[in-house]
Amino acid sequence: MPIELKGKISDIIFQNDENGYTIANLISDELGEVTVVGCMPSVRELDNIKVSGEWKTHDIYGRQFGVMSFTHMAIDSLDGIIAYLASGTIEGIGLKMAHKITDKFGIKAIEILETNPNRYLEIEGIGRKKLDKMISSHMEGRQLKSIITAFSPYGISPAYCMKIYKKYADKSIDIVMNNPYGLCKDVKGIGFKKADEIAKKLNSGLDSLERIEEGIKYLLQEAAYSGHTYMLAPQLVSKAKELLLIDEEEILSCVSQMAINGGITIEEVDTEQRVYLDSYNLAETRAASNLIKLAYMNELGNQEKTIEQLELEEDMKLSELQKKAVTMALENKMMILTGGPGTGKTTTLSFIIKSFEQMKKKIILCAPTGRAAKRMSEATLRPASTIHRLLEAVYSEEADGLIFQKDEDDPIAADVIIVDEVSMMDVMLLDSLLLAVSEDTAVIFVGDKDQLPSVGAGRVLQDMLESNTIPSIELTEVFRQAKQSMIIVNAHKINKGELPITDQKNTDFFFMAKKTPSQIAELIVELVSDRLPKYYKLSSNNIQVLSPMRKSEAGVLNLNLLLQEALNPARQGKREHKAGNRTFRTGDRVMHIKNNYEKTWENLDENISGEGIFNGDLGYIDFIEPSEKKLYIQFDDGKRAEYDFTELDQIEHAFATTVHKSQGSEFDCVVMPISAFPPMLMSRKILYTALTRAKKLAILVGDSKYLKAMISNVYEEKRNTALSDKLKIYKETGMLLEENNGATVPF
Ligand SMILES: Nc1ncnc2c1ncn2[C@@H]1O[C@H](COP(=O)(O)OP(=O)(O)OP(=O)(O)O)[C@@H](O)[C@H]1O
Numbered sequence: 001m002p003i004e005l006k007g008k009i010s011d012i013i014f015q016n017d018e019n020g021y022t023i024a025n026l027i028s029d030e031l032g033e034v035t036v037v038g039c040m041p042s043v044r045e046l047d048n049i050k051v052s053g054e055w056k057t058h059d060i061y062g063r064q065f066g067v068m069s070f071t072h073m074a075i076d077s078l079d080g081i082i083a084y085l086a087s088g089t090i091e092g093i094g095l096k097m098a099h100k101i102t103d104k105f106g107i108k109a110i111e112i113l114e115t116n117p118n119r120y121l122e123i124e125g126i127g128r129k130k131l132d133k134m135i136s137s138h139m140e141g142r143q144l145k146s147i148i149t150a151f152s153p154y155g156i157s158p159a160y161c162m163k164i165y166k167k168y169a170d171k172s173i174d175i176v177m178n179n180p181y182g183l184c185k186d187v188k189g190i191g192f193k194k195a196d197e198i199a200k201k202l203n204s205g206l207d208s209l210e211r212i213e214e215g216i217k218y219l220l221q222e223a224a225y226s227g228h229t230y231m232l233a234p235q236l237v238s239k240a241k242e243l244l245l246i247d248e249e250e251i252l253s254c255v256s257q258m259a260i261n262g263g264i265t266i267e268e269v270d271t272e273q274r275v276y277l278d279s280y281n282l283a284e285t286r287a288a289s290n291l292i293k294l295a296y297m298n299e300l301g302n303q304e305k306t307i308e309q310l311e312l313e314e315d316m317k318l319s320e321l322q323k324k325a326v327t328m329a330l331e332n333k334m335m336i337l338t339g340g341p342g343t344g345k346t347t348t349l350s351f352i353i354k355s356f357e358q359m360k361k362k363i364i365l366c367a368p369t370g371r372a373a374k375r376m377s378e379a380t381l382r383p384a385s386t387i388h389r390l391l392e393a394v395y396s397e398e399a400d401g402l403i404f405q406k407d408e409d410d411p412i413a414a415d416v417i418i419v420d421e422v423s424m425m426d427v428m429l430l431d432s433l434l435l436a437v438s439e440d441t442a443v444i445f446v447g448d449k450d451q452l453p454s455v456g457a458g459r460v461l462q463d464m465l466e467s468n469t470i471p472s473i474e475l476t477e478v479f480r481q482a483k484q485s486m487i488i489v490n491a492h493k494i495n496k497g498e499l500p501i502t503d504q505k506n507t508d509f510f511f512m513a514k515k516t517p518s519q520i521a522e523l524i525v526e527l528v529s530d531r532l533p534k535y536y537k538l539s540s541n542n543i544q545v546l547s548p549m550r551k552s553e554a555g556v557l558n559l560n561l562l563l564q565e566a567l568n569p570a571r572q573g574k575r576e577h578k579a580g581n582r583t584f585r586t587g588d589r590v591m592h593i594k595n596n597y598e599k600t601w602e603n604l605d606e607n608i609s610g611e612g613i614f615n616g617d618l619g620y621i622d623f624i625e626p627s628e629k630k631l632y633i634q635f636d637d638g639k640r641a642e643y644d645f646t647e648l649d650q651i652e653h654a655f656a657t658t659v660h661k662s663q664g665s666e667f668d669c670v671v672m673p674i675s676a677f678p679p680m681l682m683s684r685k686i687l688y689t690a691l692t693r694a695k696k697l698a699i700l701v702g703d704s705k706y707l708k709a710m711i712s713n714v715y716e717e718k719r720n721t722a723l724s725d726k727l728k729i730y731k732e733t734g735m736l737l738e739e740n741n742g743a744t745v746p747f
Contacts, residue, residue: 002052002068005034008080009047016646020148020158026051026065038067041158042148044087046080048073069153072145074110078102081109091137092130100125113138140165147172154198156190163187163400177202181210184217188400192218207246212254215244217263220277224457228720229280229427233266233273267722274722280457283431288726290434294443295334295470296731310351322348325473329444330355332471336422336445336464339475341491341692342482345446346379348475349418352444353380361415366390368429368454369616370637372421372664386614387419387429391436395597395611402597406436414441421664422447422464426456427723449474450495452663452689453719463723469731485509487698491691494684494711510699511674511707517553520673520702521562524554527671527699528655529566536697540567541589541620541636542668545656546690548681554673554702556656563655564588575624577631579648586624590633591654591661592617601639613641616661618654659690670694674702674710682706683715 007028013035014023020041026049028034036051043049053068075081084090085098093101100123105112112119117135120126126134148161150173156164161172167186168175175182180198183190192214199211219239223231231239233255240251255275258264265281267274276284307323318326322344328335329352339345356363365384367373377384390412392405406412417437419425422445425433437443447461454460464470482488486509490500502511512527514520524545532538545563549555568587570576576585584590592613602609619635629645643651659672672690676682687710691698700707 003054003065004050004052005029005031005036005065006050006073007034007048008077009043009045009049012043012045015041015043020152035061035064036067037064038070039152040067040070041152041161042072042145043070046075046077046083048075048080071149076107078107081107085109089137089141091133093134097123097125110138139170143170143172151176154201155194156198160187160190163189179208179210180204181208181214184214191221206244207250209254209257212240212244212246212250213258213263216240216251216255216258217277219243220264220275220280223720224277224280226719227453227457227459227717229284229457229722230267230274230276230720232720233275236275269722269725274720280427283428284458284721284723285726287427287431287434288723288730290431290437291334291464291470291727292730294434294437294439294441295332307351307355310354314351314354316347318348318351319344319475319477321473321475321477322351325475326351326355328471328473329442333442334444334470336447336461336470336472337475338447338449338461338465338472340448340450340478340495342478342485342488343475344477344479344482345448345475349444349446350380353382353418356416362413363416363418364390364412364414365418365420367420367664368424369421369664370614371616371618371666372424374637375664375666376420384420387425387433388612388614390417391432393597393612402595404432404436407432408435410436411438412436412441416442416444418444418446420446421451422461423449423451424454424664425458425460426454427458427460427721428456430458430460445470448692450685450688451692452660452685455660455663457719457721458723459719459721460723463721464727467724467727467731469727487691487694490698491688494691495688497684497711497714499708499711508694508697510697511704512699512701513704514701515703517673517675520554520675521559523701524559524671524673525562525566527701528563532669532671532697532699536669538669538697540655543671544662544665544667544669544693545671545673546659546662546693547656547673548659548677548686548690550658552675552677554675554677556658559656559673560653564653567655575626577624577626577645577648579645582648582653584621584624584631584648584651584653586621588621589654590619590621590651591657592619592633592635592650593652593661594650596650599641601635601641603638604640605638610639613639613650616665659686659693662693663689666693666695668695669697669699671699671701674700674704674707676703676706679713680715680717682710683713684711685714685716687711 005028007026009024010027011025020039022040022043023037024043025033026036049070049072051067051070053066056064056066058064075084082098082102085093085101086095101109104123117131120131144165147165148158151161164172164187180195183195184192219236220231237248237251241248259266263278265276265278307326311317325337325348337345337348353363365376365380365382366387367376367384368387370386373384373386393402394405396403449461449465465472478488478492486501486504486507490509493500512523514523528540528543528545532543545559547554547556547559550557568585574586576583593615595615597612599613600611601613617635619633621631622634623632631643632640633643634640670690670693
């Protein structure tokens with residue numbers, strides 16, 4: 001039987017804003033001061049509460065009351081009322097005004113605000129406007145409190161309660177209790193799984209239409225997270241049966257209904273039924289339509305100088321293929337330039353850029369990630385930005401997500417846009433970019449089609465190439481200068497399925513044999529912490545360990561623990577903070593792993609500040625301030641940002657990172673374990689991507705049998721995408737998507 005205690009909160013010792021876990025002192029009516037511990041998200045100092053739970057004994061802190069549930073009771077002391085009025089919950093009231101109010105109404109101040117608020121107009125300094133604001137903020141606070149109390153048993157954090165309240169206001173509890181699945185579309189961050197959990201606690205049935213609809217959308221979204229823009233109908237139905245535990249007929253009928261009512265699109269192609277979330281179908285279809293429109297609608301002006309003149313100026317003779325690429329770029333509204341490392345993409349690109357510059361064309365360079373943009377800028381000696389920045393991405397509170405300010409109504413002002421590392425671009429980003437490209441602008445896509453595909457849905461570069469609808473050139477010749485590098489030579493060998501050359505002297509590519517994962521990890525630590533800095537004069541920031549996987553002894557997690565111990569061990573006076581089983585220490589190499597468009601930063605060197613820290617941004621922990629529960633990260637690009645201890649899920653140690661996370665980046669030195677990883681992570685593509693990240697030195701450490709296995713494993717998860725099909729159709733039929741009504745029109 002749970003025990004009940006009543007009393008006033010005298011002190012909040014700890015409160016986690018995310019999950020509501022609170023440790024507080026309660027002055028109990030019967031027992032005096034006791035420590036209460038549990039989920040009490042809406043509890044504040046001086047609140048009168050009733051808790052229900054049981055006594056527990058903590059190893060260090062002794063006897064505590066474990067709270068299972070709690071309720072707020074009316075504030076019954078003058079101090080409590082003053083504290084509440086001045087707490088900031090009620091807009092426009094400070095401590096002075098709170099005293100004025102209690103001087104007038106005493107202990108009944110809050111009751112009067114609720115039942116006869118006009119009496120507040122009797123108080124000097126409170127006019128109609130101010131009073132209306134006071135009433136609405138008091139009611140909001142009360143409603144929010146009751147929502148938090150009502151939803152905390154369902155595992156909905158106060159932060160999400162706030163979002164729910166913003167959406168449904170005073171109807172929040174009714175709406176959620178009636179149909180928790182509505183949260184999936186209305187409140188960002190609450191997905192099908194959470195809604196289903198809530199529904200199950202509410203004992204709602206398995207076969208509600210809302211549940212099936214949201215379940216289907218959830219499966220399609222999960223497929224998109226794995227790279228697919230659609231699912232085949234039989235695959236979707238079988239997964240839905242597994243997830244929802246209902247009959248096939250119910251699923252099929254719901255799918256047909258959704259296709260009619262909106263939400264999903266079904267495309268019949270030959271014998272296949274492809275089921276899309278509307279958003280992915282729109283992005284893929286519109287991107288295909290815009291690609292064809294932009295590529296073929298308008299002519300571009302002619303070049304002024306011949307390639308021969310440029311060759312003289314640059315003192316470099318282009319290969320035939322490179323010349324063809326330059327001519328193609330100048331004569332077409334759109335082209336794709338692809339090729340492996342050292343095949344002269346950058347050189348060709350600089351000829352293209354110079355030709356356009358001589359034609360006085362405005363050229364804009366961009367890439368999908370900050371690091372890729374930085375690399376592009378270094379290679380071309382011209383400014384380059386991320387595609388997001390080019391599109392003027394801003395966080396919209398209304399949309400609770402990112403929106404692009406550049407679009408068809410306000411397109412990018414440029415004659416030529418050159419996009420690098422297109423292999424990393426997903427179909428959503430391609431669509432957003434193309435929407436903001438005007439018909440007078442030419443677009444050049446550059447990338448290596450053999451790199452790992454984008455994290456998001458689509459296989460944009462391969463689809464565009466396979467469709468054969470957009471002029472493209474693949475550079476294949478590795479130039480003499482590039483051939484000096486065994487990294488480049490071996491990358492090409494590996495890409496062709498051949499074993500790398502490892503017996504060269506004065507090489508930049510090494511294979512160091514080790515058998516067991518622990519020997520591999522040990523050697524990697526020795527190399528990074530001692531041998532490489534000593535013999536190659538490399539700083540540890542320029543050495544990146546890349547592993548195909550996170551778990552395992554030779555995986556990212558374990559290597560990070562070992563490398564942290566070797567490179568940045570605990571020392572007296574060096575601050576650290578433990579978060580779960582991770583220890584963050586001043587000086588640790590870290591990576592930000594989620595796009596956070598709202599995170600503010602400042603760059604002290606350049607005296608600028610801004611918003612946005614992105615997935616893949618690398619830096620180190622500069623300072624930890626335990627009293628403020630904060631740490632500070634200095635990023636490699638100069639930004640410095642502050643992280644609350646509750647935000648540490650956004651960062652990870654990065655002495656070692658996954659190969660996937662390294663896409664689009666380059667490092668002076670790459671060290672990679674070659675061990676027994678799961679087959680899908682032991683692929684040629686992963687090895688090739690890792691190796692091509694190295695600029696000066698690449699070291700593979702492991703077992704040659706697994707190296708061979710990786711090279712011969714051409715496994716690549718097939719992605720369901722239809723950009724290529726759509727491009728072919730638009731090109732062949734000459735019909736384009738008309739944006740307003742989704743119909744196709746001739747061009
Ligand atoms: N036509 C050419 N004749 C001689 N050397 C060339 C020619 N084109 C490029 N090179 C040289 O080949 C090397 C690789 O060229 P470049 O950097 O342009 O290739 P890339 O495809 O951009 O490589 P990566 O993708 O690795 O950056 C460079 O040293 C460059 O100077």
